[in-house]
Amino acid sequence: MLDLDKPQIMTLFDFDTAVQRIHDAYIASAEGNVQTGEVVHLAFAEANGDCHVKSGYIAGTASYVIKIASGFYDNPAKGLPSSNGMMLAFSAATGETLAILRDEGWLTDMRTAIGGALATRALARADATQVLIIGAGIQARFQAMCHAKLMTDRALNFHIWARNASAAQTLSTDLNAAGYSAIPVPDLNAAIGAADIITTTTTATKPLFADGLVRKGSHVTAIGADCPGKQELPTKLVAAASLRVCDMASQSLHHGEFQSAHRNDASLQVTELGHILSGEQIGRTSDEDITVVDLTGIAAQDIAITQTIIDAAAGAKAQ
Amino acid sequence: MLDLDKPQIMTLFDFDTAVQRIHDAYIASAEGNVQTGEVVHLAFAEANGDCHVKSGYIAGTASYVIKIASGFYDNPAKGLPSSNGMMLAFSAATGETLAILRDEGWLTDMRTAIGGALATRALARADATQVLIIGAGIQARFQAMCHAKLMTDRALNFHIWARNASAAQTLSTDLNAAGYSAIPVPDLNAAIGAADIITTTTTATKPLFADGLVRKGSHVTAIGADCPGKQELPTKLVAAASLRVCDMASQSLHHGEFQSAHRNDASLQVTELGHILSGEQIGRTSDEDITVVDLTGIAAQDIAITQTIIDAAAGAKAQ
Secondary structure, X not given: OEEEEHHHHHHHOOHHHHHHHHHHHHHHHHOOOEEEOOOEEEEEHHHOEEEEEEEEEEOOOOEEEEEXXXXXXXXXHHOOOOEEEEEXXXXXXXXXXXXXXXXXXXXXXXXXXXXXXXXXXXXXXXXXXXXXXXXXXXXXXXXXXXXXXXXXXXXXXXXXXXXXXXXXXHHHXXXXXXXXXXXXXXXXXXXXXXXXXXXXXXXXXXXXXXXXXXOOOXXXXXXXXXXXXXXXXXXXXXXXXXXXXXXXXXXXXXXXXOHHHHHHOOOOOOEEHHHHHOOOOOOOOXXXXXXXXXXXXXXXXXXXXXXXXXXXXXXXXXX | OEEEEHHHHHHHOOHHHHHHHHHHHHHHHHOOOEEEOOXXXXXXXXXXXEEEEEEEEEOOOOEEEEEEEEEEOOHHHHOOOOEEEEEEEEEOOOOOEEEEEEOOOHHHHHHHHHHHHHHHHHHOOOOXXXXXXXXXXXXXXXXXXXXXXXXXXXXXXXXXXXXXXXXXXXXXXXXXXXXXXXEEOOOHHHHHHHOOEEEEOOOOOOOOOOOOOOOOOOEEEEOOOOOOOOOOOOHHHHHHOOEEEEOOHHHHHHHOOOHHHHHHOOOOOOEEHHHHHOXXXXXXXXXXXXXXXXXXXXXXXXXXXXXXXXXXXXXXHHO
16 A cells, blocks of 8 residues: 655656646546545634545546545644644555555646646646735645646746735745745735736635726636635626636535536526636637636546556555 | 554554444434535445545534545455545644545554444343344354443344355354354244344345234334345335434435335334434334444544544654
8 A cells, every 4th residue: 555645745746647647537527437526624713724526437447536625724833834734545456555646636736737727827828927826825826827837838927916915925935046036016906907817715705806807818717716705706706708618517506616606597507617718618709809708626636646556656666 | 543453453553442433423414414425435345346435524522524435346356345435534624634544444444343233232222142143254244242331231242144054154263262152053044033133235236025024013124225225124124114214314315225214104203312312302112123223434423433433643753
């Protein structure tokens, strides 16, 4: 049995392999080839924390994966990361434990950001370069890095806005130090009007900005909403978008960013990302379209990224 | 972080402590003090296997527990146990992993059998001594041992019936070697008519015997049904019982032994075991009652038995 901690996992991780596997996992999911367990949600109100369990199996593969991810949002004040958790892989032939990846949430953060960047690459205009990231936490950081790594055909300029201006400044400084172009922006409304790409990475429970600010031709990827009651975007923006894409319709309409628009309109049309990535369904049709993506996170991503670590460990052992 | 394998867990395990904690956990559950996650069920038809994930948190305690348990029923032919899995405990204050108990299903088998024995002790006649165990697998073995250990006020005689007569013979021989009184019985119908206590431990999907065979005053505990479509007892026996007790009504009526009777009668009355154990509700009222218990297994049991191992490990370390 493989038992790896976060530094070992980070050493074995290969970005390009993970991107390809997660890309393929979205397609497998959209095509109905992923068995997904109920999403478990435990809440610890007194500790300002929660825990999600996601699980699944991609038909025909060797292992099923159970992912435990927690967020305890007062942890940073205690000197601890807010994200935590592990990925567990089991043999789909015998149930034996194949791997315990004690990634402390790192693989979830990474697969979430890769998902966001894959969605943006698939749906933003070809000439989109101005990226507004809302939020300055760990997911904002991962999203910026994954967008830059996936969209190397253009020079992206990151604009960072966060309620905590000093966090936005820190993230910008760190991104610049890593070789990317980033500035913190003080005026959210002005930044939205100037953005080609908007990525929201907050835990908001009401819209972060008013409807009518996103300009034509922009692309929006909402990452934050992952349980009932969370919302980052104006409901009207979602309802009026040229195209709504999500990772899994059943999750998105129930507890993702699209829940609010879906409550208003039970017939709300959405397309799953895998169908866009496979080319089976058309994405952006003009430079005037406003495209909106809602990612709630799916077990297929967890399975895909876990499998890359297992394979890398097997490869490292064989060498 | 505590990381224990099955032999280490078995060494630290204390039966009496586990019985007390599981007893209390049923009460906490019935009284609404347990937050229970959705039960996850993954099925692997080609491998004749499945995997359940149960999770929960007892209000006011230090940790939440996620239990992964698989059953791959062709494993014995491969020289592997059919049950597998682990218990995971996390801090309810920070989400940090406190313990990985790689029990391979042993703690689940044990907490399931302790639950069965607690239910039988609470509801069987005070002079009930003739115990029929249906099934001769690992759970039949654990049930017999836990019944004997919990009901030391009387000498129990175990009668073992299984479709596989040689397995019934083996289990009887082993129980006798362990100091208990057991015989295999060839005629199931006759054995049912002679039993004071019947415990069913099979994966049956239709009743194991006909209605009308269980005599007045008997107690029946059904352990096997834990997903839609499973059933061990005649629907009429359940419907006509003097008292129906279950571990958790929402599970039992949906995917436990009581699902069939509940489909026929949506107003079927059931009592949760915790209310019987606390004395809040009355159990058996006469020596003529037929009492039936359905145990689907609840997260509170997993939390309770996991906590005993964590505490025992802390105690062992302190010494």
